[in-house]
Amino acid sequence: MINCDLGAEETIIEKLREIEQVKEVFGTIGTHDLMVKLEAENFEKIREIASNIPKIEKIRTISTLIKKE
Secondary structure, three states: OOOOOOOOHHHHHHHOOOOOOOEEEOOOOOOOOEEEEOOOOOOHHHHHHHHHHHHHHOOOEOOOOOOOO
């Protein structure tokens, strides 16, 4: 889940969709501005991607939830 600068949602969504492991991304109403679903072959790859997401311009904070299958 992502919090970003006001009005930056669409630009961030476009950048996130360029990441191969991003399966879904959409705007939300409430505590967070965006929600992103990632799928990868292992936890380490998810951690790598999640640690790079905050580097996208105009992202303020992220929160992660991990579902193991």
